[in-house]
Amino acid sequence: MPRFSLPLRLMLAPVLVSGALTLGACNDEDCCSVPQDTVDAAIISTFADQVVVPTYQDLATSLTTLDSAARALQADPSQERLTAAKTAWFAARIPWEESESFLFGPVDSYGFDPALDSWPVNRTDLDAVLASNDPLTAEYVRNLQETQKGFHTVEYLLFGDGGTKQVGDFTTRQFEYLTAITLEMKTISTSLSDAWTKGFDGRPPYRDTLANAGQSGNTAYPSTQAAAQEMVGGIINILDEVANGKIADPYDAKDPNLVESQFAYNSLSDFSNNLDSVLHVYRGFGDTVATAQHSLRTLVGANSALDTRIISELDAAQDALARIPEPFRESIRDPASADEIEAAQAAIRKLQTTFESEVLPLVTR
Amino acid sequence: MRRALLMMGALLLWTPGCGEDAPGAPAAPPRAGGATTIDDRTSLAFAQPAPNLSPEGQALHRVGDGAFAAVFVPAPAPVNPGLGPVYNNTSCNGCHLRNGRGMPVMGPGPQRTQLLVRVSLPDGTPEHPNGAVPVPGFGFQVQDQANYGVRPEAAVTVEWVETQGRYADGTPYSLRTPRVSISPKDGASLPERMLTSLRLPPPVFGLGLLEAVDVSTLRALADPDDRNGDGISGRMNEVWDVAARALAPGRFGWKANSPHLTQQSAEAYVNDMGVTNPLFPEADGTHELSRDTLEAAVFYSQSLGVPARTALDDAEVKRGEALFQTLGCEQCHRESLETGAYPVAEMAHQRIHPYTDLLLHDLGPGLADGRPDGAATGAEWRTPALWGLGLTQTVLPYATYLHDGRALTLEEAILWHGGEAETAREGFRVLSAEDRAAVVEFLGSL
Numbered sequence: 180m181p182r183f184s185l186p187l188r189l190m191l192a193p194v195l196v197s198g199a200l201t202l203g204a205c206n207d208e209d210c211c212s213v214p215q216d217t218v219d220a221a222i223i224s225t226f227a228d229q230v231v232v233p234t235y236q237d238l239a240t241s242l243t244t245l246d247s248a249a250r251a252l253q254a255d256p257s258q259e260r261l262t263a264a265k266t267a268w269f270a271a272r273i274p275w276e277e278s279e280s281f282l283f284g285p286v287d288s289y290g291f292d293p294a295l296d297s298w299p300v301n302r303t304d305l306d307a308v309l310a311s312n313d314p315l316t317a318e319y320v321r322n323l324q325e326t327q328k329g330f331h332t333v334e335y336l337l338f339g340d341g342g343t344k345q346v347g348d349f350t351t352r353q354f355e356y357l358t359a360i361t362l363e364m365k366t367i368s369t370s371l372s373d374a375w376t377k378g379f380d381g382r383p384p385y386r387d388t389l390a391n392a393g394q395s396g397n398t399a400y401p402s403t404q405a406a407a408q409e410m411v412g413g414i415i416n417i418l419d420e421v422a423n424g425k426i427a428d429p430y431d432a433k434d435p436n437l438v439e440s441q442f443a444y445n446s447l448s449d450f451s452n453n454l455d456s457v458l459h460v461y462r463g464f465g466d467t468v469a470t471a472q473h474s475l476r477t478l479v480g481a482n483s484a485l486d487t488r489i490i491s492e493l494d495a496a497q498d499a500l501a502r503i504p505e506p507f508r509e510s511i512r513d514p515a516s517a518d519e520i521e522a523a524q525a526a527i528r529k530l531q532t533t534f535e536s537e538v539l540p541l542v543t544r
Numbered sequence: 545m546r547r548a549l550l551m552m553g554a555l556l557l558w559t560p561g562c563g564e565d566a567p568g569a570p571a572a573p574p575r576a577g578g579a580t581t582i583d584d585r586t587s588l589a590f591a592q593p594a595p596n597l598s599p600e601g602q603a604l605h606r607v608g609d610g611a612f613a614a615v616f617v618p619a620p621a622p623v624n625p626g627l628g629p630v631y632n633n634t635s636c637n638g639c640h641l642r643n644g645r646g647m648p649v650m651g652p653g654p655q656r657t658q659l660l661v662r663v664s665l666p667d668g669t670p671e672h673p674n675g676a677v678p679v680p681g682f683g684f685q686v687q688d689q690a691n692y693g694v695r696p697e698a699a700v701t702v703e704w705v706e707t708q709g710r711y712a713d714g715t716p717y718s719l720r721t722p723r724v725s726i727s728p729k730d731g732a733s734l735p736e737r738m739l740t741s742l743r744l745p746p747p748v749f750g751l752g753l754l755e756a757v758d759v760s761t762l763r764a765l766a767d768p769d770d771r772n773g774d775g776i777s778g779r780m781n782e783v784w785d786v787a788a789r790a791l792a793p794g795r796f797g798w799k800a801n802s803p804h805l806t807q808q809s810a811e812a813y814v815n816d817m818g819v820t821n822p823l824f825p826e827a828d829g830t831h832e833l834s835r836d837t838l839e840a841a842v843f844y845s846q847s848l849g850v851p852a853r854t855a856l857d858d859a860e861v862k863r864g865e866a867l868f869q870t871l872g873c874e875q876c877h878r879e880s881l882e883t884g885a886y887p888v889a890e891m892a893h894q895r896i897h898p899y900t901d902l903l904l905h906d907l908g909p910g911l912a913d914g915r916p917d918g919a920a921t922g923a924e925w926r927t928p929a930l931w932g933l934g935l936t937q938t939v940l941p942y943a944t945y946l947h948d949g950r951a952l953t954l955e956e957a958i959l960w961h962g963g964e965a966e967t968a969r970e971g972f973r974v975l976s977a978e979d980r981a982a983v984v985e986f987l988g989s990l
Contacts, residue, residue, distance in 0.1 A: 283587035287641050288941050290654035293615070297634075299624060301617040304692035322652040324634065324689075326617050367654060382942060398937040398988060401854070405585045405938070412586040428610070436622040543583065 276452030285374035301326035577850025578894030608844025626832030630687035646745035648949025742948035752846030758884030864986025899930035908962020
């Protein structure tokens with residue numbers, strides 16, 4: 180490549196650019212225009228305010244409920260209270276899975292994701308701690324590995340191997356451990372919600388960072404397109420993860436140990452809630468409000484041919500998931516379920532392709 | 545004007561090919577990672593496969609993606625056994641968040657240790673030529689986490705000490721220096737004169753391309769004795785290649801202290817996670833990580849896409865780029881390199897724009913860790929690549945810069961440069977606020 184001297188290069192630059200624009204027909208040419216905010220900023224702020232923030236608030240609320248249910252179970256163990264705790268676990272799982280198409284920002288920076296959702300469960304160390312008399316202080320719990328805490332460890336404690344745990348199977352120590360880690364989950368989910376709305380650790384609220392995409396000095400999202408691409412990229416990423424990771428890994432290996440939420444037999448619900456996460460981002464509202472003036476959907480054009488296709492492909496993916504026989508950890512090894520599992524993967528991949536090839540270009544112009 | 549019209553005429557007659565070097569053609573816009581470049585400026589920009597991977601490459605990349613995300617637990621376990629007994633973190637992505645850098649944190653969760661402390665003794669018998677001298681009880685790295693029933697080697701804390709400075713225009717700034725405290729868990733006292741060095745996990749994309757740059761290219765860039773008298777040396781590290789059992793040119797790590805990605809990855813498995821592997825097995829020769837998984841993880845780091853620059857024709861960015869050149873930053877943060885022959889064909893023979901020369905430079909006493917590493921002195925650091933730098937806060941909000949995460953902003957990172965970069969740093973310090981902003985704007989476009 181010829182190296183021009185600086186003044187000459189600067190003099191030629193506009194010419195070179197216009198040349199590229201005039202003649203550029205290469206597939207691999209840089210998208211080298213200055214980012215103009217071609218995406219309506221209201222789409223981004225609506226996503227932040229009507230999807231991300233309420234989802235995390237819902238998570239904090241439901242993990243507070245889970246902690247209360249675990250404490251009620253510990254205080255006066257009964258089958259009824261065990262059922263209530265399990266119900267609270269299922270309920271808390273919903274907003275978490277509904278957040279998985281936007282796992283960017285504080286959830287990653289502060290380690291909240293691994294703290295809440297690490298997998299596999301570290302049963303070796305968990306059993307050792309249960310067998311010990313170590314006092315479960317907040318500091319002690321903070322030092323435990325993430326694989327001894329969070330959703331899946333609580334799941335293991337509440338449901339047991341095979342999901343058949345009865346209230347009489349619990350030891351006092353297990354109750355003690357359970358409430359120690361549900362308390363930490365409650366704390367972490369509150370911090371996560373605060374990180375978006377109030378700021379955490381002395382930082383400004385991340386809601387503002389996202390909603391103010393394209394404003395001067397925004398180093399995370401220098402344009403509204405960058406934020407819109409974040410939204411679409413997150414959708415594509417979770418669809419890929421469900422079809423080619425969460426379903427494919429255990430199915431291809433025929434190994435129930437690779438199944439997420441394997442103790443509560445909740446895997447198919449997790450996947451379905453991941454698809455709801457996609458729907459929420461796309462339409463610009465979650466479970467708390469029922470409309471959005473500005474969303475990816477309005478950008479696509481509500482009720483346009485493409486929008487109709489996206490909604491029908493989302494429905495088709497949900498229907499295909501619903502046709503996989505429960506429990507998923509058994510179905511992966513049952514030849515009679517292979518067609519249903521592969522059909523669900525195909526339906527999810529189809530939706531992923533639509534977002535990649537039809538929606539992403541709309542926010543990269 | 546006339547010249548411009550003539551040029552336009554020439555352009556219109558020119559039918560462009562898609563290479564960057566069509567004879568007589570003006571340069572096409574640079575593609576950061578050559579044919580591996582992706583157009584993605586989101587938090588997932590460091591987590592996409594190179595677009596030119598073969599079907600086989602895509603399949604292996606996906607396996608590697610799983611390996612990179614896999615969270616290890618202590619054995620026995622049906623899934624991912626082998627963590628520890630002592631360690632710093634439990635997965636590759638636990639330190640390289642979204643394949644980017646880590647946070648400058650150590651200690652318990654939820655932000656499990658990501659900032660490592662390397663240690664050695666100033667004198668004694670090294671394990672092999674150019675090797676460091678291990679510290680009894682620590683080896684070369686402090687593992688401050690442990691499986692249940694095992695004592696971590698030490699508790700490590702870092703405090704930051706602020707020093708004040710001023711730009712030439714009077715604008716004040718504050719820089720922070722880390723102060724590390726290591727408290728051995730067995731109550732032992734630390735060896736006197738123990739050398740320590742903090743290391744922040746760097747981003748992992750584009751590494752195959754950097755590995756594919758021929759060693760002769762780097763030797764040609766090196767100027768160990770500063771024969772051209774420009775005040776910039778540039779040296780290659782010589783480090784122990786475990787598999788070859790010989791000294792080899794160093795290329796990866798903050799001090800170019802690892803010869804290739806296989807060793808770099810294997811070292812991370814054994815030191816950071818306590819997972820033994822084919823290169824670093826147990827005493828009896830067995831290992832917890834399979835060769836296939838190690839190879840997949842290595843391939844993953846070799847085969848990620850490199851995000852394209854943004855805002856290439858923004859006037860402010862261009863002004864910043866010109867300043868970057870005139871300040872002399874580009875003398876080490878070399879804009880362009882060629883890759884050579886390479887086992888992964890997709891990375892071979894590419895024109896890339898990493899902004900590094902992959903060489904060691906003396907950055908002065910301010911940044912020095914005083915801990916030699918291979919042939920690198922306690923004041924030398926390998927020029928880090930700057931591609932993707934503008935995505936740092938997108939991929940990891942609140943991330944920090946430099947080898948130990950001391951710099952909270954890009955301006956602070958520049959202000960820490962000394963030694964061979966003293967002139968460039970001073971040039972930046974005396975710029976107007978507008979010009980400083982332009983330099984940062986340019987860095988943000990990378």
